[in-house]
Amino acid sequence: MLTFLHILLTGLFGALWDGVTAFSLGAYGGVRVVNGDHCSGIVEVNLLEQWGTVCDHGWDLRAANVVCMELGCGFAESTSHNAEFGLGSGVIALNSVQCTGHESSLIHCGLSLNKNSLCSHENVASVKCTGLLFQPRLSLLSPQSVFSSGESVRFYCNIMQLNRVSDVHLYKHEIATPLVTQRADPTQIRVDLTLSDVETFYQGSYSCQYSVTGGFPSQRISSPPSNFINITVVDLLTPQLWYNTSPEAPLGSVVKGQSFNITCSTLQHYPGGSFQLRLVRSNGTVRQSLPALSHAVTFTFPDAQSSNEGYYYCLYRVQLGGRTFVSRESQPLPIAVRDPDPVLSPMVISWLVSGVTFVVAVIIIFIVAKVVCNKEKKPSELERETRTCKFPCPSQGCMIFPRKPPVYVSSKQACFCYRCGQHLCCCIS
Known part of the structure; x- marks a missing residue:
């Protein structure tokens, strides 16, 4: 008995010494699984450029998690014993592994080399990982990708069936925090992600990801990001409206026969837009449109007539992504058409009439006086x-x-x- 313990302790200390020496020389070449798929099977490590199995002494979910994470296969669903994936072959490289479960690689765990061990090929460690999380696919419920400010945008994120609860996230490009997160049931493969009351801030590219929690200790892993979908948010502001005419025209009116201009302007300009000018008058409504080649457009009226009198309204219209968007109408602009002023003003005419009347009166008085005087002088x-x-x-x-x-x-x-x-x-x- 004492001899057996002596041999065992000697082998243990020798293994630890050899392990420290080997790893310090950079002898660790990675980990793999065999006799299964790329995420499940018998665990093998590469030491000194030679692949070998790991004895299952002390093998648990913590160590299995480290292997799964190192393989990029999620986290461990279970550990396998008793040659579930068949018998190991070749050398038994490690006698035991001690991990906390948080290590990024098996090299960072406590390892002991297999030296003078009683481990056999029937007692090799194996693992079952959740496997790689497949890339989800993002789609839009609406056939159009252009939306008006204040509308809701519904996305669908298609995920793989994981048989476990997962969280599905909607990300905007270059923003680390998800804008929407929904919990998915274990059997759910499509999740509705809705952006409500969108504004121009929401315009951009979107993708989705899903994440699951598991392993021991518990940890969260995320899928690769989905494809990107770009959306456009149109926010048409109410246009501004003003007019220009001759300086002698009174405020709010134009002189009949003279020209005047009405200008519509908006702060946001979209390709393919147009301005519509609407005239509301007592006998009906008249509309006319001009393409919006810039932020503003001017409607010209070369000869003002009474038919141009009324209330003018302006709106901005644009077609994007198969949809037509129309802004609110501007505030009304009242315009009256007035007759031109006479050459002489009423005051001047009044002065002239008064002057002529005075002169005529003086002449009449003079004539009457002369006649009377002549009668008295010549009987x-x-x-x-x-x-x-x-x-x-x-x-x-x-x-x-x-x-x-x-x-x-x-x-x-x-x-x-x-x-x-x-x-x-x-x-x-």
């Missing part, structure tokens, strides 16, 4: 004939011609004249 023929009063006069058959004022022959006589036949008779009053 008529009647006055000359009646300077001497003749009497008596017949009192019948005569027409009375009163003189107003009476013709005075002297300061004490006044005559009134009568016509009697062909004779003129005057009497003293």
